Amino acid sequence: MAGKGKKGIILVVIAASVFALIYFGITLTSNLGKSDKEISAEDAGRKLNKLYKEIDVTVADTVKGQIDLDPADIGESLPDIAKFPVSVDNTTDSFVEIFSSTEKSGTGNDGWLNEVAAAFNDARIMIGGKQASVRIRNIASGTATDYIRSGKYIPDAFTPSNELWGEMVKASGTPAELITKRMTGNVAGVVTNKKKYDELVGKYGSLNVKTITDAIAGNELSMGYTDPFASSTGLNFLVTALGTFDSSDLLSDKAVQGFERFQANVPFIASTTLQMRDAAKTGALDAFVLEYQTYVNAPDLKSGYVFTPFGVRHDSPLYALGNLPREKEDILHKFAEFTEQDQYQKLAADKGFNGLDDYVSEAAPVEGTLLTSAQKLWKEKKDGSKPIAAVFVADISGSMAGEPLNHLKESLLKGQKFLGKDNSIGFVSYSSEVTINLPIAKYDTNQQSMFVGAINSLQAAGGTATFDGMIVAMKMLQDQLAANPGVKPLIFVLSDGETNEGHSLDEIRGLIETYKIPVYTIGYNANIKALESISSINEAANINADTDDVVYKIGNLLNVQM
Numbered sequence: 001m002a003g004k005g006k007k008g009i010i011l012v013v014i015a016a017s018v019f020a021l022i023y024f025g026i027t028l029t030s031n032l033g034k035s036d037k038e039i040s041a042e043d044a045g046r047k048l049n050k051l052y053k054e055i056d057v058t059v060a061d062t063v064k065g066q067i068d069l070d071p072a073d074i075g076e077s078l079p080d081i082a083k084f085p086v087s088v089d090n091t092t093d094s095f096v097e098i099f100s101s102t103e104k105s106g107t108g109n110d111g112w113l114n115e116v117a118a119a120f121n122d123a124r125i126m127i128g129g130k131q132a133s134v135r136i137r138n139i140a141s142g143t144a145t146d147y148i149r150s151g152k153y154i155p156d157a158f159t160p161s162n163e164l165w166g167e168m169v170k171a172s173g174t175p176a177e178l179i180t181k182r183m184t185g186n187v188a189g190v191v192t193n194k195k196k197y198d199e200l201v202g203k204y205g206s207l208n209v210k211t212i213t214d215a216i217a218g219n220e221l222s223m224g225y226t227d228p229f230a231s232s233t234g235l236n237f238l239v240t241a242l243g244t245f246d247s248s249d250l251l252s253d254k255a256v257q258g259f260e261r262f263q264a265n266v267p268f269i270a271s272t273t274l275q276m277r278d279a280a281k282t283g284a285l286d287a288f289v290l291e292y293q294t295y296v297n298a299p300d301l302k303s304g305y306v307f308t309p310f311g312v313r314h315d316s317p318l319y320a321l322g323n324l325p326r327e328k329e330d331i332l333h334k335f336a337e338f339t340e341q342d343q344y345q346k347l348a349a350d351k352g353f354n355g356l357d358d359y360v361s362e363a364a365p366v367e368g369t370l371l372t373s374a375q376k377l378w379k380e381k382k383d384g385s386k387p388i389a390a391v392f393v394a395d396i397s398g399s400m401a402g403e404p405l406n407h408l409k410e411s412l413l414k415g416q417k418f419l420g421k422d423n424s425i426g427f428v429s430y431s432s433e434v435t436i437n438l439p440i441a442k443y444d445t446n447q448q449s450m451f452v453g454a455i456n457s458l459q460a461a462g463g464t465a466t467f468d469g470m471i472v473a474m475k476m477l478q479d480q481l482a483a484n485p486g487v488k489p490l491i492f493v494l495s496d497g498e499t500n501e502g503h504s505l506d507e508i509r510g511l512i513e514t515y516k517i518p519v520y521t522i523g524y525n526a527n528i529k530a531l532e533s534i535s536s537i538n539e540a541a542n543i544n545a546d547t548d549d550v551v552y553k554i555g556n557l558l559n560v561q562m
Helices: 002-020 041-053 112-122 141-150 163-171 194-204 209-217 232-245 253-263 273-281 292-296 326-339 342-350 368-381 403-418 445-456 466-483 505-515 528-536 550-561
Strands: 057-059 086-088 094-100 130-138 157-159 176-180 187-193 223-226 268-270 287-291 305-313 318-321 388-395 424-430 434-442 488-495 519-523
Touching: 041 466, 041 505, 086 112, 094 141, 094 326, 112 130, 112 326, 112 342, 130 326, 141 163, 141 232, 157 163, 163 176, 163 232, 163 318, 163 368, 176 326, 187 194, 187 232, 187 292, 194 209, 194 305, 209 232, 209 253, 209 305, 223 232, 223 273, 232 253, 232 287, 232 305, 232 368, 253 368, 273 287, 287 292, 292 305, 318 326, 326 342, 388 466, 403 445, 424 445, 424 466, 434 445, 434 466, 466 488, 466 505, 488 528, 505 528, 519 528
Parallel strands: 057 434, 094 130, 094 157, 223 268, 223 287, 388 424, 388 488, 488 519
Antiparallel strands: 086 130, 157 318, 176 318, 187 287, 187 305, 424 434
């Protein structure tokens, strides 16, 4: 029974994570790789219709369900803080806990602060008659800020990548005293393919955020950046870009109009640097944002790309949070002094930090409430006039019967409140046959109610015809595109087992390539290689969901993207 319970929990995670993957997909509609199976649009239409006719498709009667109108609260969805590991533990009872950004509290070249913290603890420094130590928790700056602002978990101190997050914490009402503006030096930048860099310099005379935004607005540069709700570099780029349109008022009509022109030609927004780099390797992007410390540690980037710094510096400031007792404040000051020693700054340089100390920030300080407003503006304007049309394709084969399907329903019902009302949503379920549970339509209150009703009506039985479900989803999307050519089509496939019936990937690969629809797959006890093959066709993502932070992923990523 324990095993079945565990499987049920994970299946909840899988289903909910389908929603979180929307973040990765809303702008990836370009074809980033082709095979010899790609076919013409005319042939694709004929083939899709032929395959569709071979499938036993049922259109279910729509039934309305009771919807939850309470707004989503991302703070409530944050997982237990234990999800984020302590990278250096305290060695004494007199200690401070510090949230640290991941580029300095990870492993290898990303482990500088861990090594310094361990040395500090080993030094057995006495403060107030007690031996002091520090505890470092590895957590991304945006996520850490969510914990602190929500009050779910507030450590003694916080060292994000840059001061923007500190300003946002202050604006939330949490006391944040700046202990030091810099623990170690770093800079955000745009990494540009050298050929494209030379081309742009030849036209504009130099490359900076102003000329970059002009080039993007003029459709001369294909560039991606990371989510400004989660990424330090993404947030920095957002406010810096807004400032190029109107430095006196980041939210003026002039700034907003300039941002809209620029954003209309941004092909890719990612939640992680890794996803951004992978897309660049395919040749899909001319440029992308990155921290200098990551850049210098990547030989493949240094040899073929040029780094152009921008925005506020990423010097890892250190803040004391809340109303700390004097003892803890003294530990923080002593720790900050400890990190400034030559041997530890040399260690930082060895790991890629302190490399562009001559760079002076071109951006003026930005107050926390203005940063929050800039994030909201981005959320409203990032997709321009192109809403999403997404079809969720869920496996309800026999292995899902009972508790697993109940958990699946529960997670989908919780996730539905994050779907944006301007987008269009459809829902397909499959086992041996395929059912269109909900035709694609704008996700208004009526569609939301029918989405809930469709989920409640699901029952599990039969085999697993994954690619039949995908064919039906593609047919639905092509019909939608014929009626609304401006939408961005996406497919999300959820499967808990091997495909054992219906059509094969080989039969539909050419369709996926021709239609350029990113297909995001989530697998549990599945043929992971097959799912990866599906997603890789158009550079979409394949994941195995983890069980700890999926609710937060839904709240954070979907709140941004949908």
